[in-house]
Amino acid sequence: MTMLDLGVAGPAQSDYLYHFTGRNGQRPDTVPESIQGMSAQERLDCILAEKLFKAYAPFGATTPCICFSESPPDHLKYLIGIGRFSPWGIVTHRAAILSAGGGSVAYVPDAVHAQFQQAGLAHWSVRTAAGSTWMHEREWRLPRPQGSAGIQYVTAILVGDPSWRPRPVVTGLVDASTGDPVTGEEASPYAEPVYELPDLWRTSWIWVWDPHQEAVMKYPPGTLC
Template sequence: MTTSLGVVGPAQSEFLFHFTGRNGGRSAWVPQHIQSMSPQERLNTILGEERFRVFAPFGAARPDEPGDNGMPCLCLSECSPDHMAHLVAARGFSPWGLVYRREDVHRHGGGAVAYLPEGAHEALRWSGLGHWAVRTEEGSTWMHEREWRVPFPGGEAEIQSVEAVLVADAAWRPARVPAGQWVEGDTGLPVPGPLFPEAIELEDYPRLWRDSKIWVWDQQRKDFIKYAPGELR
């Protein structure tokens, strides 16, 4: 049974965004080849593989277990169009990623993090629940993320569907992937499979791109231009 989180107010949003780029540092346990990717490259990889590789957020590890990197979590931000405009213009966020409804995130064990003073945050870390909180202190600027997290102890999560794919350029397309369909090279006629003489496997855009809505962020309008599934092919 789905638990309703109630009607959102003007300071809230029905939608949560997993951004594939961020303007801050990354945890040391994130592999270097992932850290060096652009937001577009990370989105391209996620769409092609249909999975997230997730890592523990900052502050998630227990201080009494130095070898423990903490609970891997998928991190998302709650964003109305006005707040998205602020994140992009004032906070340096890159509008590339995936969009979910908060009800769906909640149904998969996710929730909003708590923004806590250092003492309370430290207590959660000692209890093994540090991934549910972000420390606030003088000079801290993280409350603007309005963060939600979904724990994934295994460090990976398959993606069945998304509310939308978020991009900043309507002309951008992900790399094509094998489509599982084969044709005869000379004629282009369908053939049963790869063992057929002169068989060539067709390629197409990833399933998540084909089957999902595409939201293009327009910074001048400060809003999303929304396209139906399959409209941007």
């Protein structure tokens, strides 16, 4: 995948896009109840364990998308401060999403949104009529008609608690009698699974939201393992 050179980002823009796993408000009916009932931490935990984004059709659209918010530092503070979003999710760059076929949405009146719908492009627009007040989200979308996408170009993992860790996942097998790695039970009757923190957690920067400083504290890969 070729990364794009987008030039400079002005103070009202950001190179960073956030896929928040916690958002207060209604969710589209396309999102299963099992996922709607999860906490922000549980959704993030699943993404890290599976190395997979699950895409669902946004309001007013039929094409599944992975959604992001563009936020300079002060705007991130605003989004979290007003309680619409919680500080949990995946951070990436604009160029990564554009290179993968995504982009920013258009905020348009109802009549124009209807034209997007008629063209089969409703996932690229958000209506701005009464009852649709989400312009502050500065939304970007990555269409994924197949319903999922592997995680690429992760800049950081955003968490709201410095003590939080994702659940360990199986990363291999060892012979319990020797401690040596094995390929499966057929190689040793004493084969046991090895559990570690997910690879993405161990190899990514971790950004911890500090509510007192209203900013993220950035930790290099491996620091919070």
